Every structure is written in C-alpha cells, then in structure tokens.
Amino acid sequence: MIRATEVVAEAGAAEDSVTLDYDGRYRRRIALRSDKGCEFLLDLAQTTDLRDGQGLRLEDGRIIGVRAADEDLMIARAHDPHHLVRTAWHVGNRHLPCAIEADRLVLRWDHVIAEMLEGLGCVVERTRGPFVPEGGAYGMGRTHSHAH
Known part of the structure; x- marks a missing residue:
C-alpha cells in the first residue's frame, strides 16, 4: 500500500x-x-x-x-459581545472544541451542551457543515492531554 x-x-x-x-x-x-x-x-x-x-x-x-466533512453542529448566538465572551468562557471551561466567530460560537451538536447554552441565554440553532475549531493555545494543534 x-x-x-x-x-x-x-x-x-x-x-x-x-x-x-x-x-x-x-x-x-x-x-x-x-x-x-x-x-x-x-x-x-x-x-x-x-x-x-x-x-x-x-x-x-x-x-x-x-x-x-460536514458534521452535525450547533451555532450559539449571544445578545451582545460581552455575553458572547462569557459564553465562550463557559464552553472553554468544559474543554470543548469551538469555532469562535465575531457574532457566534460553533460547536459540534450535543443536546446537553445546547441546553446549557440556552440556559446561559443564547439562541441555539442546529446545522450541518465542516467543523474547524480554534487550535491549541500553545501553537498549532489540539489541546488534548495538557497539564494544568
């Protein structure tokens, strides 16, 4: 091969x-x-x-x-930039991969996280598309297995 x-x-x-x-x-x-x-x-x-x-x-x-590839995703929209930043903090606190855009967060679909985001006051929309989240904080790549 x-x-x-x-x-x-x-x-x-x-x-x-x-x-x-x-x-x-x-x-x-x-x-x-x-x-x-x-x-x-x-x-x-x-x-x-x-x-x-x-x-x-x-x-x-x-x-x-x-x-x-296209995947099941969700878009979380906040009321204003401050609300979006607070919501992004909660997503990051759960170590979830997330694409951060100017007016929304994009995550893989998860009904539990969708309920959490709605509980934080976001409007959540289910969609499909390619998932390309932010890379790791210490260079390119993912943040798996990092030390705290």
Whole structure:
C-alpha cells in the first residue's frame, strides 16, 4: 500500500482528496481511502491535526487534499459581545472544541451542551457543515492531554 508521510501546507491542484470529520483529522497512522478510491496508508512521524485545505504527499509525489466533512453542529448566538465572551468562557471551561466567530460560537451538536447554552441565554440553532475549531493555545494543534 502506498504511504503518505508528509503534510503539505496547501493541497494546491490536488487531483484527489480525502474527506474526514474533526476526529478523523487528528491522526498519525491509519489506512485511508480517498474520495476517488485511492487506498493509502497515512504514516506520519507524530499525531497531527490535519486542517482543511492541507495536502498529504504520497510516496510517488501525488498530493491528496484534506477536506473537512460536514458534521452535525450547533451555532450559539449571544445578545451582545460581552455575553458572547462569557459564553465562550463557559464552553472553554468544559474543554470543548469551538469555532469562535465575531457574532457566534460553533460547536459540534450535543443536546446537553445546547441546553446549557440556552440556559446561559443564547439562541441555539442546529446545522450541518465542516467543523474547524480554534487550535491549541500553545501553537498549532489540539489541546488534548495538557497539564494544568
């Protein structure tokens, strides 16, 4: 099986892609099938947060683009900027991945968290789309297994 051992910053004119959800984009080693059926082994030196738009270089030089899959999400809208900041604090206190936009927070759908957000006074809307949350506070990547 051909291997992908390098992540490139941009997929550019990749002829193929692999579409992965948020959890599927945090990988080191796994057998994958591209959107056009190419089977390959992702074989990176360390676990990597693959970002939408990056590419995976195969041993033969071809690039497979990384695409963020549509997922069940929720949008939380606050009354004003101060309310949004307070809500973001509560989300962060629960160590939840979250995309922070100027007027809303985007999280993966969870009925318990939706109820919490509504209890905090937010309007919560269920939707679907690619989930691309903020990266870790100490550089690129996710914040799993960090020390307090």
